[in-house]
Amino acid sequence: MGRFIILVLALAALWLLLSGYFDKALLLGFGVVSVLFSAWLAKRAGVLDGDSVPTGLLPRILGYWVWLGGEIGKANLMVMRQALAVQPKLSPKFFTVPCPPRSSVGKATFANSITLTPGTVSVNLSENEILIHGLTEEFCDVAAITDMGERVARAESKSAGAAS
Amino acid sequence: MIDLIGNIWSELELARDILSWACFIFGGLAVVSGALGIVRFPDFYTRLHAAGVTDTGGAEMILIGMLLQSPTWIVAVKLFFIGTFLFFTSPVATHAIAHSAWMVGFKPLEGPELKYRENGE
Numbered sequence A: 001m002g003r004f005i006i007l008v009l010a011l012a013a014l015w016l017l018l019s020g021y022f023d024k025a026l027l028l029g030f031g032v033v034s035v036l037f038s039a040w041l042a043k044r045a046g047v048l049d050g051d052s053v054p055t056g057l058l059p060r061i062l063g064y065w066v067w068l069g070g071e072i073g074k075a076n077l078m079v080m081r082q083a084l085a086v087q088p089k090l091s092p093k094f095f096t097v098p099c100p101p102r103s104s105v106g107k108a109t110f111a112n113s114i115t116l117t118p119g120t121v122s123v124n125l126s127e128n129e130i131l132i133h134g135l136t137e138e139f140c141d142v143a144a145i146t147d148m149g150e151r152v153a154r155a156e157s158k159s160a161g162a163a164s
Numbered sequence B: 001m002i003d004l005i006g007n008i009w010s011e012l013e014l015a016r017d018i019l020s021w022a023c024f025i026f027g028g029l030a031v032v033s034g035a036l037g038i039v040r041f042p043d044f045y046t047r048l049h050a051a052g053v054t055d056t057g058g059a060e061m062i063l064i065g066m067l068l069q070s071p072t073w074i075v076a077v078k079l080f081f082i083g084t085f086l087f088f089t090s091p092v093a094t095h096a097i098a099h100s101a102w103m104v105g106f107k108p109l110e111g112p113e114l115k116y117r118e119n120g121e
Helices: A001-020 A026-043 A058-084 A105-118 A140-155 A157-164 B002-011 B013-040 B044-068 B075-105
Strands: A094-099 A120-125 A129-135
Touching: A001 A026, A001 B075, A026 A105, A058 A105, A058 A120, A058 B013, A105 A120, A105 A129, A105 B044, A105 B075, A120 A140, A120 B044, A120 B075, A157 B013, B002 B013, B002 B075, B013 B044, B044 B075
Parallel strands: none
Antiparallel strands: A094 A129, A120 A129
């Protein structure tokens, strides 16, 4: 039930901010009906779980995103240097890193973070490992990528109990 | 409250202009070098990385630049949503392409010499 209320609140906030109507009773009524209808559909379809409404992950993941933004900026500059260099020094290769996060949301967040940082693309996820394609030797830094995974695991650690 | 923020927002016009121009220039550079990279890099997997620069650095920086130029807060909120949704969806699309190429056994160029591996795994 808690998840249902949070989903309704989030959908209502999204509807209000995207429409920008605050004093038109008819349109607001339609908004309320559509928000409740979508939340009811999600509940009826049985997708209202820790994957679709990751309540436990949310507050702690915000700090991680800020940190990730800085990493993305640095990696962007490194790839741009290769793209603009007269003689690009590429040495692409595949390598695997361990995947510390345990929940499916955490794994998806980690794999998405790897893909978001230019220079590394997550290609395949197995049980506890992620196959990554790196652009140059600089990007194939297993320790740094594992550290990123540890950060995601720390962000989800409290939610692991609440989600299951 | 909103009036106060609006006043501060319009007072800071010069600072916002400078910041958003910096964002536009860096974002434009990222988009151009991403496009150059797609042309110049040697194979499919390395080109994905160049596309990643356009997806993250280019798109997000230009969106932040536009956010700083937004005339009303409702426009700012919408630009913020666009940025957030791009942040979540573009890596999924990149992963889907890379994963399907890997699944069908598309061979990558490897090592500093950029050679195809002779013996398959």
